[in-house]
Amino acid sequence: MGEDAESPKINHTFLRDYVTEADVISTVEFNQTGDLLRETESKGESEEVGDTGDSGEYNVYSTFQSHEPDFDYLKSLEIEEKINKIRWLPQQNAAHFLLSTNDKTIKLWKVSERDKRPEGYNLKDEEGRLKDISTITSLQVPVLKPTDLMVEVRPRRVFANGHTYHVNSISVNSDGETYLSADDLRINMWHLGITDRSFNIVDIKPANMEDLTEVITAAEFHPHHCHLFVYSSSKGTLRLCDMRASALCDKHTKLFEEPEDPGSRSFFSEIISSVSDVKFSHSGRYLLTRDYLTAKVWDLNMDKGPVETYQVHEYLRSKLCSLYENDCIFDKFECVWNSSDSVIMTGAYNSFFRMFDRETGRGVTLEAWRESSKPRAVLRTRRVYTGGKRRRGDVGVDSLDFTKKILHMAWHPSENIIAIAATNNLYIFQDRVNPETQTQ
Amino acid sequence: MFPKGTKRKFSDSGEEPVSSSDQGQAASSAAAARTLSSSYSLQRQSLLDMSLIKLQLCHMLVEPNLCRSVLIANTVRQIQEEMTQDGTWQIMTQALAAAQCPADRLVATEVLCRQTDAAAQAGQSPKPFSGDVETEVTMSTLSPVSPQLSSASYLAGPFGEQVFGTFEIKHPAPPPDPALEELFSDVDPSYYDLDTVLTGMQSAPKMGPYDLLESLSSHGPTALSSSSSCRSDLNELDHIMEIIVGS
Numbered sequence: 001m002g003e004d005a006e007s008p009k010i011n012h013t014f015l016r017d018y019v020t021e022a023d024v025i026s027t028v029e030f031n032q033t034g035d036l037l038r039e040t041e042s043k044g045e046s047e048e049v050g051d052t053g054d055s056g057e058y059n060v061y062s063t064f065q066s067h068e069p070d071f072d073y074l075k076s077l078e079i080e081e082k083i084n085k086i087r088w089l090p091q092q093n094a095a096h097f098l099l100s101t102n103d104k105t106i107k108l109w110k111v112s113e114r115d116k117r118p119e120g121y122n123l124k125d126e127e128g129r130l131k132d133i134s135t136i137t138s139l140q141v142p143v144l145k146p147t148d149l150m151v152e153v154r155p156r157r158v159f160a161n162g163h164t165y166h167v168n169s170i171s172v173n174s175d176g177e178t179y180l181s182a183d184d185l186r187i188n189m190w191h192l193g194i195t196d197r198s199f200n201i202v203d204i205k206p207a208n209m210e211d212l213t214e215v216i217t218a219a220e221f222h223p224h225h226c227h228l229f230v231y232s233s234s235k236g237t238l239r240l241c242d243m244r245a246s247a248l249c250d251k252h253t254k255l256f257e258e259p260e261d262p263g264s265r266s267f268f269s270e271i272i273s274s275v276s277d278v279k280f281s282h283s284g285r286y287l288l289t290r291d292y293l294t295a296k297v298w299d300l301n302m303d304k305g306p307v308e309t310y311q312v313h314e315y316l317r318s319k320l321c322s323l324y325e326n327d328c329i330f331d332k333f334e335c336v337w338n339s340s341d342s343v344i345m346t347g348a349y350n351s352f353f354r355m356f357d358r359e360t361g362r363g364v365t366l367e368a369w370r371e372s373s374k375p376r377a378v379l380r381t382r383r384v385y386t387g388g389k390r391r392r393g394d395v396g397v398d399s400l401d402f403t404k405k406i407l408h409m410a411w412h413p414s415e416n417i418i419a420i421a422a423t424n425n426l427y428i429f430q431d432r433v434n435p436e437t438q439t440q
Numbered sequence: 441m442f443p444k445g446t447k448r449k450f451s452d453s454g455e456e457p458v459s460s461s462d463q464g465q466a467a468s469s470a471a472a473a474r475t476l477s478s479s480y481s482l483q484r485q486s487l488l489d490m491s492l493i494k495l496q497l498c499h500m501l502v503e504p505n506l507c508r509s510v511l512i513a514n515t516v517r518q519i520q521e522e523m524t525q526d527g528t529w530q531i532m533t534q535a536l537a538a539a540q541c542p543a544d545r546l547v548a549t550e551v552l553c554r555q556t557d558a559a560a561q562a563g564q565s566p567k568p569f570s571g572d573v574e575t576e577v578t579m580s581t582l583s584p585v586s587p588q589l590s591s592a593s594y595l596a597g598p599f600g601e602q603v604f605g606t607f608e609i610k611h612p613a614p615p616p617d618p619a620l621e622e623l624f625s626d627v628d629p630s631y632y633d634l635d636t637v638l639t640g641m642q643s644a645p646k647m648g649p650y651d652l653l654e655s656l657s658s659h660g661p662t663a664l665s666s667s668s669s670c671r672s673d674l675n676e677l678d679h680i681m682e683i684i685v686g687s
Contacts, residue, residue: 165506184506213514215507234507267487267518271511325490330508 028410028421031088031096038086038098085170087179089192097156099179103166106181108157108192116144162188162198169219175226182219185212187231189243201249202231202241217332218278225284228253236273236291238298256287256298258305268320268329276332281341282413288344290335293317295346295356310356310363313348315386315397328402336411336418347406350395351422352382368406368420368427379429481528488519 029038082102089097095112120142125131165183172179180189180201187202202219206212215234222228227243239252260269272292279288287298289306293314296306312333316323323329328349335346347353348365356363365382385394408421416431491512498509523529 212510213517215510217507234511267484267515270514270518274507274511321487324487327494327508330505330511 026082026084026408026421027086028408028419028426029086029088029098030410030412030419031091031098038088084167087170087172089172090176092176099170099172101167101170101181104160104163106159106162106167106170106190107155108159109153110156111151111153114150114152115146115148117147118142119145157192157195159190159195159198162190168217171220171229173221173226174224178226180219180221180229182216182231184215187216187219187229187249199247201229201243201247203248203250217275220278220280223280223282223284230278230280230287232275232278232289234274235270236275238275238278238287238289240300254300254303256303258296266320268324271324271329272320277334279335279337281337282339283341286341288335288337290333290346292329292331292333295335295344295354297344297358308358308361310344310354310361312346312354313384315384319397323402326402328405331405332407333405334408336409338411338416339414345409345411345418347409347420349402349405350400351404351406352384353406353409353420368422368425481526484519484523488516488523491516491519 027038031038083100084102086098086100089099089108091097095110098109098111100107100109119126120140122136122139122142123131123133159181162181163183163186165185167181167183169182170179171182177193178189178191180187181198182188182202185203185205186200188198189201190198202216204214204216213235217232217234219229219231222230228240229243229249230238230240232238236257238256240254240256241249242253243249245251245253260273275289275291277288277290280286281288285300286307287300289296289298290312293312293316295310295312297308297310298305299307320329333347335344337344342358343355344358345353345355351367351369352365353368354363354365365384366379367382380393383391383394384400385391385396404423406420406422410419412418418429420427420429494512495509495516498504498512520529523532
């Protein structure tokens with residue numbers, strides 16, 4: 001596919017800098033309408049940013065502690081409160097619901113607004129203390145008075161003890177009633193209303209742990225078909241499963257695998273083929289996967305290989321040994337679609353992230369870096385120097401900062417607004433040229 | 441960036457070359473090239489050692505990561521398979537069998553070389569490094585020590601169980617008997633944690649590095665901050681290894 005070039009369609013624009021001043025951000029997610037964006041941090045705190053509307057700016061909406069650090073007494077292990085994933089539920093009433101998960105437990109939260117409060121109770125005074133009945137001489141009807149907006153977040157369900165291994169994915173079903181949670185070896189399906197039972201739908205744990213060579217890395221339900229889901233593995237395969245086929249979906253309906261190129265095989269081939277994230281397109285027709293060096297688009301109707309492959313940072317291929325040594329090769333990058341499925345985006349190192357226009361095949365590199373960004377500043381494209389004529393501003397491969405990695409990101413479901421998590425900063429960008437979605 | 445004429449060998453800098461120019465080459469000619477290149481086999485050896493060390497240190501991670509362990513274990517198996525095909529695996533195990541003095545380790549060697557279980561085939565500690573390789577491997581400070589680290593005796597026996605057995609999250613048992621608790625109240629729980637961690641290394645010789653690992657881990661994973669990374673652990677270990685080895 002084409003190398004970095006400026007593409008007018010995806011050259012962006014406004015920067016709204018929002019700093020969380022907290023610990024490392026571990027997940028970012030827009031809700032279905034894009035009004036709310038939640039980012040959660042490794043300390044288990046979850047912060048929600050709401051769209052104030054006109055100006056398109058996002059401000060802090062609410063903050064809550066989702067998970068507490070836990071201690072596994074049997075194994076003397078600390079269970080981190082770091083949140084691995086969050087997913088919003090489709091909105092059914094005024095309140096918003098979201099699921100959040102740490103390594104072990106999934107919680108359902110209700111986010112509700114309150115901007116009115118009743119005043120004029122008969123039996124209670126202003127502070128809520130019970131009045132002495134003898135002092136009440138007349139009855140009044142309590143009235144609702146507007147107050148400052150209060151956002152309440154309450155845990156509604158706790159789905160515990162469902163997983164023996166670390167949960168890496170959760171995905172809400174299109175039926176709005178069930179969701180799946182995946183750990184390294186198993187996938188469970190839950191009903192949102194039932195916390196003490198779950199169905200195990202995939203189990204790849206071998207009878208003998210010595211034989212373990214493959215783990216589940218991500219899973220997601222199909223956006224429209226409530227019986228279909230996909231899960232990815234550490235060997236680079238994708239499995240599409242149909243829950244109508246059997247109760248236990250160990251046998252896949254379709255296996256998506258790209259045949260290995262024997263010429264480029266190395267000891268690191270398997271590691272770099274491990275899929276770190278899988279996302280259905282909004283249309284439900286395509287799958288987007290991210291492995292260490294590439295992002296691939298697959299057609300659900302074709303399991304022989306991806307239909308598109310985008311090189312995210314091919315210049316790292318010659319550095320794989322060093323990246324293995326410093327563990328960077330195990331970094332799990334996420335990937336996202338835009339609302340019209342015409343652009344895909346994923347993160348890289350040095351606070352860079354990449355966008356690829358599927359129609360032209362061209363990619364662009366952008367940077368999420370506080371020092372160079374002011375509100376409403378235009379993002380400029382960056383380039384990693386890999387040979388040829390060196391341009392001003394090119395960054396050499398050896399000067400890349402591998403501690404600044406963009407792992408988590410989200411794209412607004414209907415507009416060209418993106419949220420990028422860079423270590424402990426959250427950036428939100430908006431397309432100035434096309435603030436509304438382009439229709440396909 | 442692409443050394444001319446190399447076929448599927450590590451480049452001199454110890455990094456994996458992009459074989460864009462060599463994709464047409466048959467695997468067999470690549471295999472032939474490999475056996476001829478001693479630098480390749482040294483680099484392969486260093487990769488094996490690095491991987492074994494990573495596997496051992498998996499338990500020291502703040503966030504034990506099963507996926508990472510599986511990938512590293514698969515890399516080890518892959519190297520071992522290739523070395524078995526080249527015949528270098530046998531040479532290595534025989535040399536080590538000769539070098540090992542204590543009888544129990546000789547027994548361990550024999551156990552390791554059993555063909556039945558692929559996992560049990562995983563071998564002994566690698567040969568001592570030559571000086572060349574040290575410069576090529578970034579974790580060079582560990583390399584003089586690693587041959588003595590019984591990283592491979594770690595591989596002895598149920599390889600998978602040791603590596604993967606500790607990744608399960610066990611759900612808390614019902615509240616313990618207060619009388620029993622009192623009985624064991626003076627026992628440092630982190631000690632038993634260490635036991636669990638080093639379960640697979642029963643036959644490990646008590647080396648300086650392990651004493652060090654012990655003292656590091658006796659603070660327990662609970663003391664490690666949740667934001668520290670494996671990298672900082674390894675760097676810390678590197679630094680300490682440097683001190684021990686006196687390099």
